[in-house]
Each structure stands twice: as structure tokens, then as C-alpha cells.
Amino acid sequence: MYAASDLRKNLRVKIDNEPYVITEFNFVKPGKGQALYRCKLKNMISGAQFERTFRSVDVFEPADLQEKKMQFLYEQDDKYCFMDNESYEQVLMTADQVGDARNYLIENIEAEVLLFEDRPLGVSLPNFVDVVVTKADPWAKGDSVSGNTKPVTVETGYVLQVPPFIEEGEKIRVDTRTGEYLTRVKD
């Protein structure tokens, strides 16, 4: 259990059976008054945020969160299916839970899935993922010196800006933190 005096930014606590992360934390206390712990909390399932002030007598249960290595299997009807590499159990996640990671979910990619009491909350991918370009306009000669970019579509359906010489069928490396093109990859 945590006491109110243990509260700090980024601490994860369980309230009404749901996991919350403290996104802002302030200690306030009138000289002769009681200690107050003013927090902003974010529900890690719904994303809903709220502000609440706690007193020193308040106690908190830690939120039991786990990260598990899982493999992405497939997407169907906006549900994303992952499999635990050890137990072979499968979990389904919504597009909201997967977030931007869906842009890089190629088949069999390994991801860290964040779980709260076996319910998936989110997914994190390696910083760099190699994907195949499935649609690209032809290279207009002369463009390479102008510094221009062009949009291409990759196998996950994600559209991003790349240098003009990238062609359909080529493999490129993308930074999953920024969503940006990094380099061409030779097989």
C-alpha cells in the first residue's frame, strides 16, 4: 500500500479497480493547516483525466501492471490479435489501445504488451521497424537534388514522406517514435 506521502509523478495506483497514472503532483499545506496532495490522474484504460486532492490519511493500492513479450498475429474488424510467446495465450486489443503502433504492425513482429490484471492496455514496439513499400509514384528524375519528398504507402497501410528515389517493393526503416523515414534497407 502507498501512503499519500508516497505519491509522486508517474506513480501507478489502483482506484475503484482501475489503473491510474499520476500525471501531475503538488504538495500543498497551509502553515497551520493539513498536508494536501493535489494530483492529476489519468485512467490507463479509458484515458480519462481528472484532478483530485488527497489528504495524508488516504492510502492507495499499487496498480499491478505487467509487460509481456507478445507476437502480433493479425488484424480483423479493427481488433488486433497478439499471442504470448510462452503461454501461447492470445489477447485482442482495440485500435485505441494499439494507438500509433498499428502503423508498424507487420505480421509476427514482437511487441511489449502492457497488461493490467490480464487486460491489455497498450503496446510498445522496437524503436526501428523495417517495412515494405506497397505503393509509390514513379521517381521523376531530378527530384533527388531538390530535397523534395514524396508520399508512399507501406504494407500496414501507413502513409509517410520518403525521398523521391524510393520505389515500390523496396524495404525502408521507420522510427516508430516519430513515424519518420530513416533509411532504405537492402535485403
Place this chain on the structure above:
Amino acid sequence: MSIPGPESILPGSRTDAQKFIMDGVWSLAKKKRVLRLRAKILQELRNFFIAGGYLEIETPCLIPAPAPEFHIDTMICQDWFLHPSPELCMKRLLAAGYDKIFQICRCFRQHERGARHLPEFTMLEWYRRDADYRDLMEECEDLILHLAAALGYGAALSYQGQVIRLQKPWERITVQGAFEKYAALSVEEALSGDCFDEVLTARVEPDLGREQPTFLCDYPLALGSLARAKKEDASLVERFELYIAGMEIANAFTELTDAKEQRRRFVKEEDNRRRAGKPPYPVPELFLASLGSLEESAGIALGLDRLVMIFADALHIDDVVAFPPETL
């Protein structure tokens, strides 16, 4: 962690331990300007009080019996207590005929840590015979004006983009008036709803001392452990807090001189403390005995670190001390 010698503090690649040490050196070095300002403020405070006929005194940090206050947790040290304020010893001196005294000392309060709180902080306290809390309001005005002039600030301060005029008289507003004006709530409603501190800190304090410093005065009896009741209204005590830019700077009382009444309030606070499972305090008997010879007087405690924050335009208390505890 191995500590590298100074010869290894050279440009180039660094281990994490070396970077940690260099960061410590850097953060101390960049505080030079504010620590000079702090030293100047200390000097000018002394000049102000000495010129006003005050005697600077020192009382022990380690005491056998602090004043029981429900919301102030002391630190226990070898069966005694590190004082949360020098109040009791200073009043014993006052009662013994020291008419005007001041002290600048370290005080200790457990669990108090935040942007405006350090568990070990510096307090300025001063006490005056034949005075009440109104006299201390005027003395606060003169003190801050003296500092502003001596430090070259003129008649206004700028704190976090707000300009605070210092011309006296400053605003005086009662607790009741401030609750009604800023929180649309009466003090009675806040007390009976058990949300006085929440409303005060979230909805009242941020608006106090915005354009000029503000004295928040006349607290309900329940919130004035060592203050005298008002003659005109016994449900209130003669207590004020000074606010500058929404920040509580000082707390003052017309001192309670009735030993019986003081003992009754102490017993009540101590009961509440023990019921909440807090460590027991002995009764400060020598202090209570001294009240018999205490004439009408007034006293005030001012948080020096916060005063420096105002003059240094610092947002965080860590910015105005050399060593916040986490850096030791």
C-alpha cells in the same frame, strides 16, 4: 559509486558517476546570484530589526516538549524533538522581560516537501511587548519596504510576471470576507463541510496578494492555537497570514496570555494527535507557567526561504537554498 578526483573533470567522455558529480557542481555554481541575494536579505533583516531596537537571540533547536499542533509533525531526536518553530522558548524570554526580540533559525517539520516546502527550512520570528497583530501588520509593511529599498527594487516587485505594488497600507481582508469573495462560500460552510484547507488552498490563496501584499486576518477560534480571541467577537482569533503573489509568507498572532485557556487548547490538540496515532508530546509546563507573567504582546513567524523566492522571482523553493535534501 567511485568519486573521481578533480583532475578527471575535463572535457571528453564521462561515466555516469562523473556526470552526476559535474551536475552537482554546475547546479551549485548557477545559484551564486540567488545565494548572494539571500545573504543580502539576511543582512538587511538584521539591520532592520537592530535599528528598531530588537535584540537578536538564539534558542535551542532540540527541545523536550513542542507545542502540540495537530497538523505539524516534528522530528524526534534522541527522545527530544527538533523544534518546528522557536515559539515557546521565545515567549519565555518575552515573559521574562525581553521586550523586543528576533531570531533567524532552522526549523524542522516532518513530511513537508514540495515546491514551497522543505523539511528543514529557515524561519524568521519576532516578538514585541505592548503590541497586537495590527501593529505587526504595519511592521511587516515597513520590513518589506525596507528590504525592497535596500535591495534596489523600488516600490514594486515583479514575481512570475505579476507586478506587486508595495505602497502601504496593504490590503487587509478577513478570512470570512476572502472565502465569500473568492470561493462564494462562508467559513462556517467550509468548516462544517470539512473542506476549509482544500477551499483555502485551491480557491482563496491563489487570489491573495496579487496586486499588493494581502493580510488575511481574523481566523475562526478553532484555527488559532496560540492566538488571543478578538475582544469584539470571541468566535474569532487575532491571527493573520501575510500573502504575496498567492504565497503564504508569514503567520502572526496577538499572543494568548491566559495560561488556563492555553492549557485547555493544548490538551485538546494533544488528544486529537494521540487519537490519530501520532507520537505523544509531554506538556510544555515551563512555557505554560511563564504565561503568568506574559503581558500583552504579539509575535510572528516568517518563512525566509519563501521571502527570498519572492525577491529572486523563483518558482521553486529549491532554487533559493544551496542544498535541497535530495542533493545531499
